[in-house]
Amino acid sequence: VGGPAMLASQKDFNNAVSQVKLLKEDPGNEVKLKLYALYKQATEGPCNVPKPGMLDFINKTKWDAWNALGSLSKEAARQNYVDLVSRLSASSESPSPEAPAADRKQPESDSLVVTSEDGITTIRLNRPAKKNALTTQMYHDIIAALQAASKDESAITVLTGSGDYYCSGNDLTNFTHLPAGGLEEMARSAAALLRDFVNCFIDFPKPLVAVVNGPAVGISVTILGLFDVVYATDRASFHTPFSHLGQSPEGCSSYTFPKIMGSSKAAEMLLFGKKLTAQEACAQGLVTEVFPDGTFQKEVWARLKAYSKLPPNAMRISKQIIRNREKEKLHAVNAEESSVLRERWQSDECMNAIASFLSRKAKL
Numbered sequence: 001v002g003g004p005a006m007l008a009s010q011k012d013f014n015n016a017v018s019q020v021k022l023l024k025e026d027p028g029n030e031v032k033l034k035l036y037a038l039y040k041q042a043t044e045g046p047c048n049v050p051k052p053g054m055l056d057f058i059n060k061t062k063w064d065a066w067n068a069l070g071s072l073s074k075e076a077a078r079q080n081y082v083d084l085v086s087r088l089s090a091s092s093e094s095p096s097p098e099a100p101a102a103d104r105k106q107p108e109s110d111s112l113v114v115t116s117e118d119g120i121t122t123i124r125l126n127r128p129a130k131k132n133a134l135t136t137q138m139y140h141d142i143i144a145a146l147q148a149a150s151k152d153e154s155a156i157t158v159l160t161g162s163g164d165y166y167c168s169g170n171d172l173t174n175f176t177h178l179p180a181g182g183l184e185e186m187a188r189s190a191a192a193l194l195r196d197f198v199n200c201f202i203d204f205p206k207p208l209v210a211v212v213n214g215p216a217v218g219i220s221v222t223i224l225g226l227f228d229v230v231y232a233t234d235r236a237s238f239h240t241p242f243s244h245l246g247q248s249p250e251g252c253s254s255y256t257f258p259k260i261m262g263s264s265k266a267a268e269m270l271l272f273g274k275k276l277t278a279q280e281a282c283a284q285g286l287v288t289e290v291f292p293d294g295t296f297q298k299e300v301w302a303r304l305k306a307y308s309k310l311p312p313n314a315m316r317i318s319k320q321i322i323r324n325r326e327k328e329k330l331h332a333v334n335a336e337e338s339s340v341l342r343e344r345w346q347s348d349e350c351m352n353a354i355a356s357f358l359s360r361k362a363k364l
């Protein structure tokens with residue numbers, strides 16, 4: 001993964017502040033409140049003034065919006081302000097401001113489709129012929145999509161798959177393109193990518209929902225412990241065959257799974273690769289709710305559309321309260337899991353398992 005994207009400069013910010021005054025359309029109170037909060041955060045940092053009294057309604061609303069930005073850095077607030085103003089300027093000139101993901105940098109390949117509609121940003125794995133196995137490019141594109149979604153106007157972000165599978169995990173051919181530095185270099189760069197990828201889920205600030213439209217394997221299962229809600233079709237299954245592949249758990253599952261389902265159920269999945277049905281995963285607490293396949297899409301999207309109308313700041317803040325105290329621990333777990341896998345990927349056990357799959361001798 002390349003370095004962080006360049007953040008907006010003070011000059012960009014000043015230009016955006018002037019641009020706001022030239023907007024042709026009134027952006028409405030909610031957006032004005034967001035602009036106010038980002039401006040305060042960008043210029044003064046985290047909210048540091050006493051909360052106005054209950055009856056001072058206007059100032060209290062402004063204070064709440066500023067305070068909701070928590071410890072967002074001045075630089076990130078400046079960038080968010082510039083992004084918001086540039087979207088507002090574009091939409092006041094464009095005839096179709098609601099065009100899905102119009103202002104979003106689209107993924108590099110068609111294997112990932114990102115859309116924004118009805119307050120929901122949807123990241124769809126779109127490689128159905130390969131059961132949505134994750135290529136190296138897809139990891140990069142998902143990272144970029146999550147970073148964009150964390151700053152966009154949507155209230156909720158969803159990850160789902162196209163076709164009959166949710167995701168068959170890491171594309172095992174990722175390990176067949178040996179770089180000049182050989183196996184060691186490949187394992188090093190895979191571990192760095194894995195770590196960045198999982199960090200994005202740990203840090204994601206808005207409600208994150210998995211719409212599991214079919215069987216899920218490997219890393220697509222382990223990261224579910226970092227989602228806020230997981231809806232599954234009754235056709236889904238949940239499989240983490242790490243020992244079969246000579247690998248070890250990732251996605252913080254070595255920590256989240258024992259916490260969610262207790263250590264012996266977690267061990268059955270993570271050590272012995274026991275595949276869970278959707279109902280079993282729900283009973284273990286990994287899945288929030290299971291729906292009949294025939295009505296899955298209709299029921300889930302109707303529910304998500306209703307949830308996306310809830311006040312977005314309240315949802316963000318509630319997520320922060322629920323997740324923040326765990327973040328440091330999760331980052332440490334992610335670092336450890338990635339470094340253990342770096343060694344595993346150089347082992348004979350792992351190489352033989354991958355070779356077996358690729359030569360069509362083994363399937364899960």
Ligand SMILES: CCCCCCCCCCC/C=C/C(=O)SCCNC(=O)CCNC(=O)[C@H](O)C(C)(C)COP(=O)(O)OP(=O)(O)OC[C@H]1O[C@@H](n2cnc3c(N)ncnc32)[C@H](O)[C@@H]1OP(=O)(O)O
Nearest residue numbers: 129130131133168169170171172174190194218219363364
């Ligand atoms: C140097 C940088 C590298 C960066 C890498 C980043 C590293 C991060 C890695 C994090 C660690 C992740 C771990 C995991 O996710 S472990 C799990 C890995 N997944 C698997 O082992 C699944 C393998 N697939 C199967 O067993 C079966 O395909 C499956 C049971 C999923 C479906 O079986 P079914 O019979 O229904 O369908 P097919 O097998 O015919 O599949 C259709 C085609 O899709 C291809 N396929 C499916 N899954 C994968 C996969 N994971 N990797 C590669 N290819 C996959 C399959 O080969 C078929 O292709 P063809 O039609 O061409 O034959």
